[in-house]
Amino acid sequence: MKQNSGRFSRHLTGAGLIVFLSIWGATRVAAQTDFYNTDRGRPVQIEDAYVTERHAFELKLAPVRLERSNGGIYNWGLEPEIAYGILPRTQIEVGLPFAYVELGQRRNAGLAGLDFSIMHNLNVETETLPALGVRADLLAPVGSLAAEHAFASFTGMATRTTQWIRFHVNGQYTAGPGNARPAGGAPRIGGPAAIELSRWLVGGAIDKTYPLSALLITADFYASKPIEAGSRVEYTTGTGFRYQRSPTLALDAGVGRRLNGDNPAWFLTFGTAYAFGIRSLFPFGR
Amino acid sequence: MRSSKEMIRRELSRAIGLFSTLVLAVAAQPSSAAAQWSKAYEQFYMPGDFNWTFRRTYPAADRLFNAFDYGHAILYEKLYTRPGADVSLLEDKEYNFITKKLLVSPPNLPLEEAAIEVAYAKIAPEAKIMFDWAHLFHRQVYDVLADEKLSQAEKDATIARLISYYKTRPDLAFSSSPKSMDLMEGQPYSLAFRNKYPKFNGLIWGYHWLQVGLYEPLMTGKTLEERQAGVTAAVARFRQMLENAPEHMPRIMPMTAAVAPTFAKRYPEAAIIFDNLHSMHDVVSDILANPKVPHDRKRAEILRAAAAYRDRTSYVITPGEWMEMAQMMGLENMGGPAVGILPGWPTPTIARGQSAAEAMKNMAGMSGVSGANPKMAGMKMDSSSAGSAGMAGMDHSKMPETSPSAASPSSAPMNHANMNMAKDSAGKSGSMNMTGMNMDQSAMMQMHMRMMKDPVIRERVMRDTTMRRLMNEMMQSMPADHEMNMSDMTPSGARRSAPSSSAKKDRSRAATSPKSRTTSMTKASTTNKAKSPTAKGTSSAEKKAAAKPAPKPTMPPMDHSKMKMPGMEMPPVKKN
Numbered sequence: 098m099k100q101n102s103g104r105f106s107r108h109l110t111g112a113g114l115i116v117f118l119s120i121w122g123a124t125r126v127a128a129q130t131d132f133y134n135t136d137r138g139r140p141v142q143i144e145d146a147y148v149t150e151r152h153a154f155e156l157k158l159a160p161v162r163l164e165r166s167n168g169g170i171y172n173w174g175l176e177p178e179i180a181y182g183i184l185p186r187t188q189i190e191v192g193l194p195f196a197y198v199e200l201g202q203r204r205n206a207g208l209a210g211l212d213f214s215i216m217h218n219l220n221v222e223t224e225t226l227p228a229l230g231v232r233a234d235l236l237a238p239v240g241s242l243a244a245e246h247a248f249a250s251f252t253g254m255a256t257r258t259t260q261w262i263r264f265h266v267n268g269q270y271t272a273g274p275g276n277a278r279p280a281g282g283a284p285r286i287g288g289p290a291a292i293e294l295s296r297w298l299v300g301g302a303i304d305k306t307y308p309l310s311a312l313l314i315t316a317d318f319y320a321s322k323p324i325e326a327g328s329r330v331e332y333t334t335g336t337g338f339r340y341q342r343s344p345t346l347a348l349d350a351g352v353g354r355r356l357n358g359d360n361p362a363w364f365l366t367f368g369t370a371y372a373f374g375i376r377s378l379f380p381f382g383r
Numbered sequence: 384m385r386s387s388k389e390m391i392r393r394e395l396s397r398a399i400g401l402f403s404t405l406v407l408a409v410a411a412q413p414s415s416a417a418a419q420w421s422k423a424y425e426q427f428y429m430p431g432d433f434n435w436t437f438r439r440t441y442p443a444a445d446r447l448f449n450a451f452d453y454g455h456a457i458l459y460e461k462l463y464t465r466p467g468a469d470v471s472l473l474e475d476k477e478y479n480f481i482t483k484k485l486l487v488s489p490p491n492l493p494l495e496e497a498a499i500e501v502a503y504a505k506i507a508p509e510a511k512i513m514f515d516w517a518h519l520f521h522r523q524v525y526d527v528l529a530d531e532k533l534s535q536a537e538k539d540a541t542i543a544r545l546i547s548y549y550k551t552r553p554d555l556a557f558s559s560s561p562k563s564m565d566l567m568e569g570q571p572y573s574l575a576f577r578n579k580y581p582k583f584n585g586l587i588w589g590y591h592w593l594q595v596g597l598y599e600p601l602m603t604g605k606t607l608e609e610r611q612a613g614v615t616a617a618v619a620r621f622r623q624m625l626e627n628a629p630e631h632m633p634r635i636m637p638m639t640a641a642v643a644p645t646f647a648k649r650y651p652e653a654a655i656i657f658d659n660l661h662s663m664h665d666v667v668s669d670i671l672a673n674p675k676v677p678h679d680r681k682r683a684e685i686l687r688a689a690a691a692y693r694d695r696t697s698y699v700i701t702p703g704e705w706m707e708m709a710q711m712m713g714l715e716n717m718g719g720p721a722v723g724i725l726p727g728w729p730t731p732t733i734a735r736g737q738s739a740a741e742a743m744k745n746m747a748g749m750s751g752v753s754g755a756n757p758k759m760a761g762m763k764m765d766s767s768s769a770g771s772a773g774m775a776g777m778d779h780s781k782m783p784e785t786s787p788s789a790a791s792p793s794s795a796p797m798n799h800a801n802m803n804m805a806k807d808s809a810g811k812s813g814s815m816n817m818t819g820m821n822m823d824q825s826a827m828m829q830m831h832m833r834m835m836k837d838p839v840i841r842e843r844v845m846r847d848t849t850m851r852r853l854m855n856e857m858m859q860s861m862p863a864d865h866e867m868n869m870s871d872m873t874p875s876g877a878r879r880s881a882p883s884s885s886a887k888k889d890r891s892r893a894a895t896s897p898k899s900r901t902t903s904m905t906k907a908s909t910t911n912k913a914k915s916p917t918a919k920g921t922s923s924a925e926k927k928a929a930a931k932p933a934p935k936p937t938m939p940p941m942d943h944s945k946m947k948m949p950g951m952e953m954p955p956v957k958k959n
Contacts, residue, residue, distance in 0.1 A: 132495070133495040133497065133498060148786050149426045150424075150425045150426055151424060151425065151427060152426055152427040153427035182426075182427065185422070185424045186422065186424045218424070220420050220421055220422055221421040221422065221423050221424070221507055221508040221512075222504075222508070223419035223420070223421050223505050223506070223508060224419060224502075224505045224506055224682075225418045226418055226419065226420065232950075258497070258504075258505070260464075260500065260501050260502070304627045306495065307421035308453075308495050308496075308498040308499050309485075309490050309494065310490075311455070311490070311491075311492045311495070335482075341492055343491075343492070344435055344438070344492060344493070345435075368583070372426050372427070373429070373430065374429070374430035376429070376430045376431070377428065379429060379430065379548065380548065380551045381846050383885040
């Protein structure tokens with residue numbers, strides 16, 4: 098018990114250190130970000146249908162996820178990402194998911210893949226239509242904790258806003274072998290925490306915005322089928338907030354629970370995001 | 384292998400089915416309107432070290448702008464979603480919230496307007512993003528002007544780049560060609576908002592006054608301290624406007640060329656863009672507020688107006704005419720100057736709810752001219768009134784040219800060398816005889832009084848010892864009633880020791896005679912000026928006087944036929 102408590106403290110200290118470093122770094126980036134446009138995993142899995150603005154870079158320095166499974170096993174995930182609004186309503190993104198896993202006395206840490214994605218927002222929300230978006234991801238087998246094979250995922254997103262609440266739904270399908278095992282002894286393909294790989298995922302989220310406080314509170318619920326053949330459908334729920342602290346810094350944090358399946362677990366997430374532009378990439382910007 | 388593929392196919396179809404169901408549920412909307420597919424998109428602001436400088440250097444003003452975002456957003460939302468609501472929803476409830484809470488403690492960050500104007504953002508996302516794009520530009524110009532590290536030349540170059548970048552989005556950018564007032568005030572839905580919601584409308588114009596007005600102290604201040612003092616004074620004046628609303632709020636849309644003339648002269652393109660932006664804000668308010676535009680036509684009308692504000696062809700006037708128009712509408716009707724602010728308030732020449740065209744008609748001494756000139760592009764004049772087309776009837780083409788200025792043709796001073804003062808038949812004071820221009824004594828006095836009613840002019844005259852002496856001398860030779868009025872306007876140092884008995888008589892007569900309403904207006908104004916501008920108590924007489932428009936000057940029509948003034952050549956208006 099005492100040992101568990103000590104480990105928890107160490108993990109918490111580690112999380113705090115990453116949070117501090119990410120905020121400290123953020124103040125040195127002259128940029129603006131937008132708490133209103135949600136991203137997957139920040140703080141909940143289900144995201145809206147909008148992309149990074151044209152010509153903007155969005156740097157997500159420290160999307161951290163700490164998961165505590167039954168039995169007191171801690172897993173870490175950290176996925177720095179950078180997105181760029183390369184075309185109207187279109188962003189490309191590169192992510193480097195790092196993972197730290199505990200398997201009994203064994204502890205492994207490493208890169209859990211290389212994630213490329215392209216996302217396109219089909220339309221802006223109007224009176225008659227929700228905003229719609231699509232995204233394609235490719236998780237390349239790069240790193241010691243990566244899966245043996247590449248996986249391609251296709252996601253559709255829809256966002257609807259009402260006077261009080263916004264609704265989002267996401268549906269995702271992942272192509273790739275179902276019998277692949279992750280390298281490095283990670284219990285789940287693609288890393289235990291950095292990337293949740295599912296054969297399919299369907300879910301919804303609601304969020305409530307407090308514009309005068311630059312605060313958004315959100316909650317989601319989704320069903321997913323782990324990619325390993327024979328796995329049962331899992332249900333996960335989460336809640337969290339996004340908060341714009343200054344024009345140069347937005348924070349998000351959340352908590353969630355995988356409710357069933359082989360490995361029910363609690364998880365905490367934390368993230369920061371900064372947007373910036375590179376003048377030479379701007380028209381008339383030289 | 385086969386069963387594995389079969390399983391994947393089954394799972395895939397299940398996932399698609401589930402997702403489709405959810406999307407349909409989210410998309411469900413009780414609207415009969417045809418599907419609107421909008422591909423408008425946002426774009427990042429131009430990078431630069433100057434970004435957010437204004438926020439750092441002038442935090443109080445910057446935070447006010449955040450609150451302004453809310454005012455616009457909630458206005459559109461309520462107008463669209465609560466068309467039948469009582470006027471008090473905006474005029475009292477929202478207005479009180481904004482002025483008593485939000486503006487007292489403004490948000491620290493720019494607001495996400497889509498979260499406030501939810502329904503409006505959905506009917507016209509294209510227009511919303513147009514506003515957002517222009518607001519970004521607006522803020523970046525503040526940042527550049529507030530950046531103490533930039534030289535004036537660097538500021539000029541950076542603002543030129545900002546304008547170029549702004550224009551890279553022709554689907555969003557307001558035209559940098561000035562638009563006539565016809566686009567804002569000559570449409571079937573025009574003026575609805577200002578007439579129905581005078582207080583909220585005054586608040587919005589107060590916003591616009593500050594938004595363009597702040598450029599002026601940033602431009603004219605020579606040091607950081609001067610700029611900060613100027614910005615602080617302008618912000619303080621804006622807050623004064625909120626007291627006893629809408630009395631001191633602008634009565635027509637503040638024009639950049641009038642409120643921030645230094646800025647407009649140096650950056651006319653930017654100033655025109657801002658005027659078009661603010662003008663379209665008013666147009667959207669009118670469309671949403673006017674029941675003549677059916678609910679299902681609001682989007683179409685907003686998009687139509689937006690297209691007109693973007694193009695370079697419809698409702699276009701020349702930059703010279705735009706400058707001219709701004710002067711003619713009257714700074715005193717726009718909330719007054721943004722620099723050199725005096726304790727008193729300028730006296731508006733129009734009643735609240737009137738149009739810019741009416742303001743131009745009321746321009747001192749310019750009414751009553753026959754022969755409407757349709758060339759005065761877009762300055763739509765009501766030809767039915769007083770047989771006048773106001774300024775339209777003026778022919779300045781023969782005025783002697785003086786100090787031509789391409790950027791500010793209207794500001795070219797008149798050449799008084801061609802004017803001769805002559806004794807009139809009574810031998811008292813002179814009737815002025817300009818080349819081809821006859822003005823009798825009373826007209827001169829009207830003009831003189833009008834000028835002296837302007838607190839800025841009055842202040843300047845009082846500061847200049849020579850001018851003050853000349854005025855004192857002139858007052859000696861004035862008729863009693865005019866002398867009294869002038870005495871009321873001038874500080875004690877410039878007054879004569881005691882008014883004559885005839886002056887007293889005339890003063891009492893002036894208070895009751897409708898013919899002398901100008902005089903009583905002046906008195907009300909002067910009394911008001913004597914008080915602290917923040918004083919809340921106002922006598923009923925003052926209120927009455929202030930509520931009424933200033934009377935049209937009784938000055939006889941000027942014959943400008945032989946005057947020539949640069950910039951007054953009026954090209955034909957182009958309309959789509």
